Amino acid sequence: xxxxxxxxxxxxxxxxxxxxxxxxxxxxxxxxxxxxxxxxxxxxxxxxxxxxxxxxxxxxxxxxxxxxxxxxxxxxxxxxxxxxxxxxxxxxxxxxxxxxxxxxxxxxxxxxxxxxxxxxxxxxxxxxxxxxxxxxxxxxxxxxxxxxxxxxxxxxxxxxxxxxxxxxxxxxxxxxxxxxxxxxxxxxxxxxxxxxxxxxxxxxxxxxxxxxxxxxxxxxxxxxxxxxxxxxxxxxxxxxxxxxxxxxxxxxxxxxxxxxxxxxxxxxxxxxxxxxxxxxxxxxxxxxxxxxxxxxxxxxxxxxxxxxxxxxxxxxxxxxxxxxxxxxxxxxxxxxxxxxxxxxxxxxxxxxxxxxxxxxxxxxxxxxxxxxxxxxxxxxxxxxxxxxxxxxxxxxxxxxxxxxxxxxxxxxxxxxxxxxxxxxxxxxxxxxxxxxxxxxxxxxxxxxxxxxxxxxxxxxxxxxxxxxxxxxxxxxxxxxxxxxxxxxxxxxxxxxxxxxxxxxxxxxxxxxxxxxxxxxxxxxxxxxxxxxxxxxxxxxxxxxxxxxxxxxxxxxxxxxxxxxxxxxxxxxxxxxxxxxxxxxxxxxxxxxxxxxxxxxxxxxxxxxxxxxxxxxxxxxxxxxxxxxxxxxxxxxxxxxxxxxxxxxxxxxxxxxxxxxxxxxxxxxxxxxxxxxxxxxxxxxxxxxxxxxxxxxxxxxxxxxxxxxxxxxxxxxxxxxxxxxxxxxxxxxxxxxxxxxxxxxxxxxxxxxxxxxxxxxxxxxxxxxxxxxxxxxxxxxxxxxxxxxxxxxxxxxxxxxxxxxxxxxxxxxxxxxxxxxxxxxxxxxxxxxxx
Numbered sequence: 005x006x007x008x009x010x011x012x013x014x015x016x017x018x019x020x021x022x023x024x025x026x027x028x029x030x031x032x033x034x035x036x037x038x039x040x041x042x043x044x045x046x047x048x049x050x051x052x053x054x055x056x057x058x059x060x061x062x063x064x065x066x067x068x069x070x071x072x073x074x075x076x077x078x079x080x081x082x083x084x085x086x087x088x089x090x091x092x093x094x095x096x097x098x099x100x101x102x103x104x105x106x107x108x109x110x111x112x113x114x115x116x117x118x119x120x121x122x123x124x125x126x127x128x129x130x131x132x133x134x135x136x137x138x139x140x141x142x143x144x145x146x147x148x149x150x151x152x153x154x155x156x157x158x159x160x161x162x163x164x165x166x167x168x169x170x171x172x173x174x175x176x177x178x179x180x181x182x183x184x185x186x187x188x189x190x191x192x193x194x195x196x197x198x199x200x201x202x203x204x205x206x207x208x209x210x211x212x213x214x215x216x217x218x219x220x221x222x223x224x225x226x227x228x229x230x231x232x233x234x235x236x237x238x239x240x241x242x243x244x245x246x247x248x249x250x251x252x253x254x255x256x257x258x259x260x261x262x263x264x265x266x267x268x269x270x271x272x273x274x275x276x277x278x279x280x281x282x283x284x285x286x287x288x289x290x291x292x293x294x295x296x297x298x299x300x301x302x303x304x305x306x307x308x309x310x311x312x313x314x315x316x317x318x319x320x321x322x323x324x325x326x327x328x329x330x331x332x333x334x335x336x337x338x339x340x341x342x343x344x345x346x347x348x349x350x351x352x353x354x355x356x357x358x359x360x361x362x363x364x365x366x367x368x369x370x371x372x373x374x375x376x377x378x379x380x381x382x383x384x385x386x387x388x389x390x391x392x393x394x395x396x397x398x399x400x401x402x403x404x405x406x407x408x409x410x411x412x413x414x415x416x417x418x419x420x421x422x423x424x425x426x427x428x429x430x431x432x433x434x435x436x437x438x439x440x441x442x443x444x445x446x447x448x449x450x451x452x453x454x455x456x457x458x459x460x461x462x463x464x465x466x467x468x469x470x471x472x473x474x475x476x477x478x479x480x481x482x483x484x485x486x487x488x489x490x491x492x493x494x495x496x497x498x499x500x501x502x503x504x505x506x507x508x509x510x511x512x513x514x515x516x517x518x519x520x521x522x523x524x525x526x527x528x529x530x531x532x533x534x535x536x537x538x539x540x541x542x543x544x545x546x547x548x549x550x551x552x553x554x555x556x557x558x559x560x561x562x563x564x565x566x567x568x569x570x571x572x573x574x575x576x577x578x579x580x581x582x583x584x585x586x587x588x589x590x591x592x593x594x595x596x597x598x599x600x601x602x603x604x605x606x607x608x609x610x611x612x613x614x615x616x617x618x619x620x621x622x623x624x625x626x627x628x629x630x631x632x633x634x635x636x637x638x639x640x641x642x643x644x645x646x647x648x649x650x651x652x653x654x655x656x657x658x659x660x661x662x663x664x665x666x667x668x669x670x671x672x673x674x675x676x677x678x679x680x681x682x683x684x685x686x687x688x689x690x691x692x693x694x695x696x697x698x699x700x701x702x703x704x705x706x707x708x709x710x711x712x713x714x715x716x717x718x719x720x721x722x723x724x725x726x727x728x729x730x731x732x733x734x735x736x737x738x739x740x741x742x743x744x745x746x747x748x749x750x751x752x753x754x755x756x757x758x759x760x761x762x763x764x765x766x767x768x769x770x771x772x773x774x775x776x777x778x779x780x781x782x783x784x785x786x787x788x789x790x791x792x793x794x795x796x797x798x799x800x801x802x803x804x805x806x807x808x809x810x811x812x813x814x815x816x817x818x819x820x821x822x823x824x825x826x827x828x829x830x831x832x833x834x835x836x837x838x
Contacts (some may be wrong), residue, residue: 063174746830
């Protein structure tokens with residue numbers, strides 16, 4: 005076995021490795037360097053000297069792994085190119101985009117033409133992961149793709165031959181993302197492993213915490229009226245960011261605002277939808293239901309270059325997601341040039357940046373002084389005033405994960421690639437310290453020739469015998485195939501469409517046949533996509549098949565239907581009650597805000613009706629308690645709802661009186677977005693509603709009086725929230741605001757003394773601070789581990805907060821909370837049944 009490093013060693017870019025095994029030359033990836041200051045191509049001469057290429061296997065679509073494919077394929081037209089179906093679709097998008105870029109570069113000769121891309125695409129053969137490919141008729145070599153978790157379609161490559169076995173990681177990620185699940189690799193026993201090390205010297209931040217930090221910053225920028233630019237890699241990172249923002253807006257963690265998607269990102273999103281079997285299972289299910297997963301009313305593609313000026317000229321805040329991720333070109337560079345000069349704006353760097361890339365310049369400016377903040381784009385030097393930050397949303401494994409992969413594979417020899425030289429050397433030392441095999445840090449141009457005396461025996465799956473049937477299984481054939489697998493004990497694992505094709509026919513799979521079989525399996529009653537690897541199909545149990553077939557005979561049994569309601573409409577959708585009119589086969593769904601739910605979940609309702617055979621009927625009226633909780637949560641600190649929220653059901657609107665300094669139109673807009681109904685705010689009382697009030701003879705000067713009040717309440721167990729001057733028909737007075745007026749009454753003696761000392765009449769604000777009361781209830785319950793089913797309800801007249809527990813609560817802990825809550829608020833905490 006011989007391994008030659010043509011590119012991608014001690015660097016990030018131009019990944020290209022030539023493996024000679026059993027007399028065949030297999031090329032692993034053929035990428036280019038993205039750094040314009042270096043030669044873009046791997047060493048093609050050494051490939052020629054080694055006798056050319058017999059077959060090419062591609063790990064994933066990124067150009068640093070595929071950009072040189074048209075050149076290699078032109079030189080070696082008889083070498084078939086193998087990759088997954090999703091990778092082929094993405095490669096087509098990327099290479100045709102590269103053709104456009106090469107045409108636009110004046111004075112430079114393109115390294116290949118459109119005809120070379122077309123010919124190369126015709127030589128591609130696609131296989132699903134976990135199917136053993138036999139690329140040569142005259143050599144007993146097997147090659148298998150395994151899900152790598154980096155981007156859609158990304159795979160590790162495992163090669164087995166008489167001379168030994170080799171594993172190539174490609175780019176790998178063990179962490180679940182929104183678009184793809186983490187890598188899935190069985191217990192292999194390779195003699196040799198080639199492992200990436202992009203972040204081999206780093207430990208990633210917790211992804212959920214990093215996402216929360218990102219969402220919080222976006223919210224702050226939107227609230228202040230700024231624009232957020234997110235330069236993102238068109239494949240992978242951009243889709244992740246879109247889904248993060250969409251999820252945050254749907255769950256109320258962000259307000260609704262416009263998100264514009266530009267550059268190649270638009271076309272890549274389309275390709276993702278075309279390959280649901282390679283997506284994360286939760287996303288794949290939405291695509292199979294024919295739902296749009298990336299775009300909606302708020303997230304829209306920029307379809308025309310002329311619209312970009314309108315986007316940056318918008319008076320309202322917005323977010324822009326655009327390629328390229330390093331600002332080396334594409335619309336993102338144009339947007340950056342327009343936005344960096346405004347201190348209200350923000351640029352979020354979310355991925356790897358080459359040393360010479362403009363994105364790296366911005367990273368270096370994060371902590372720089374104002375006078376040192378400039379962005380150099382060609383000959384232009386642009387002052388940078390906007391806010392900048394880096395977010396670790398990497399789709400590469402970090403040091404701990406790479407060490408985990410090493411120990412799981414336990415190869416005899418390992419070669420570290422795809423990382424800066426100092427990073428790879430650091431990782432190599434770490435690995436060699438606790439690994440018995442040999443660790444190599446190769447350089448480009450080096451060849452390693454090794455003889456494996458005793459190649460490791462590989463664990464082989466028990467093969468299910470073939471039925472040797474003709475054609476593609478369809479209709480009743482699927483049941484025959486399913487029963488054959490069940491009879492041979494094959495129900496415990498999942499199968500690629502290629503393997504199922506072979507079990508049926510005994511012949512090597514044909515691409516068109518495999519594609520057709522995948523569609524048939526997806527809609528069959530005998531198989532379903534694997535929950536973690538949707539590109540594989542798992543045979544259903546006898547019981548599951550019986551249930552599915554029963555479904556075809558009439559409406560679903562009522563208890564099963566009601567159980568399915570929770571699956572389709574979890575608590576975050578606002579569903580708080582369900583029921584059924586059995587005779588009419590009507591499912592009754594009660595949403596907090598039914599008008600919004602009917603529009604937002606229209607597709608889910610339609611699919612639910614088709615699946616269950618039950619007609620869905622929604623409640624007509626809003627849940628008043630939920631609407632009041634929503635309004636209280638929308639109010640900024642220091643603002644209060646006076647009295648109760650009024651609901652005019654017949655007219656279809658709410659009325660409220662609010663005290664405090666608030667943006668009335670913003671509150672109304674956000675309330676209408678959440679409920680679908682208008683909010684009329686009348687009697688809005690601003691703190692500065694009256695003319696300035698001056699102290700009268702015999703009264704202490706205002707500021708001195710306020711200072712004395714503060715000193716009198718300092719150190720008291722109950723906080724004085726606010727003090728202010730008010731006026732009524734009897735004249736001016738000082739109003740004191742506590743969490744509730746009941747708490748204020750406990751300090752009546754102190755208030756009487758203050759009136760005597762200051763000469764000012766003083767009154768206790770009669771309105772409780774609903775927001776603070778509810779927050780205190782939640783905090784005290786959470787501290788005791790008592791979880792709520794929904795937000796606490798506020799009942800001012802009864803002086804109660806009513807809560808519904810998720811499960812049975814500890815009585816002792818609950819009693820402690822009740823006592824503490826009543827002490828701090830004067831209100832009772834009451835348990836309601838759900």
